[in-house]
Amino acid sequence: MPINNGQKVLIIADNKAGRRKLYFFTIDARQSYSTFLGNIQGKEILGKDYGETIKLDKGILYLIEPSLYDKIMYDLKRKSQVIYPKDSGYITSLSGIRKGMKVLEAGIGSGFLTIEIAKHVCPDGKVYAYDIRDDMIEIAKKNLEKANFLDCIIINKKDIREGIDEENFDAAFLDMADPWNALNKIHKSIKISAPVVIFVPTVNQIEKLLSNIDDKYVIQEISELIKREWEPRKEALRPSVRTIGHTGFIILLRVLK
Incomplete structure (x- = not known):
């Protein structure tokens, strides 16, 4: 064509x-x-x-x-620090989400992680995304429309730290500065044993998270991903000088009774 x-x-x-x-x-x-x-x-x-x-x-x-990956990397608008496929692909894989699931997301930002989540659960599933900023919500809507996922995303302008109305979530994703302040509020709305995946950029945030986790959750994993590309030279194959280093920490929690 x-x-x-x-x-x-x-x-x-x-x-x-x-x-x-x-x-x-x-x-x-x-x-x-x-x-x-x-x-x-x-x-x-x-x-x-x-x-x-x-x-x-x-x-x-x-x-x-x-491809959708290319559009995410080079075409979609961003107003805040975003979660790129290097991390979002692993985050969604770690969660085990699949088609038809009902998923909670807090901190929609520019919608980059939302798109990755939607790839797994749509069209039969739903993503309930929360954010408190009008400008972030508007950018996310435009990006989700470009990616053809807007129809299965329900966006709420509300502070998740004040609680949510929905229940029976199969998984939750928190990309916010203080995720520990949301954990108690969302616990009753997430299925037992379901994953809660948190993304934070600093060690200090992990330390504070660890200090605030109670007996409603157990930590399964804390990790970060480093990406190193290679230069495709037939006669001198070698690592590229460009490396995508630390972008954030990924914390996997599981919900307890």
């Missing part, structure tokens, strides 16, 4: 010497697009199919149809 005006394209620019860079463009015939291999005009991309290439003097541009 030919690429048309307004469509998104992921471009992998390769100089054939082992250096690659990614670019995410919305194609417009009137625009010029800059890459480290040189500039290319929008009209040169229009009419080509995804999966085709454009040869430049310094290398090759691969035209790729963006």
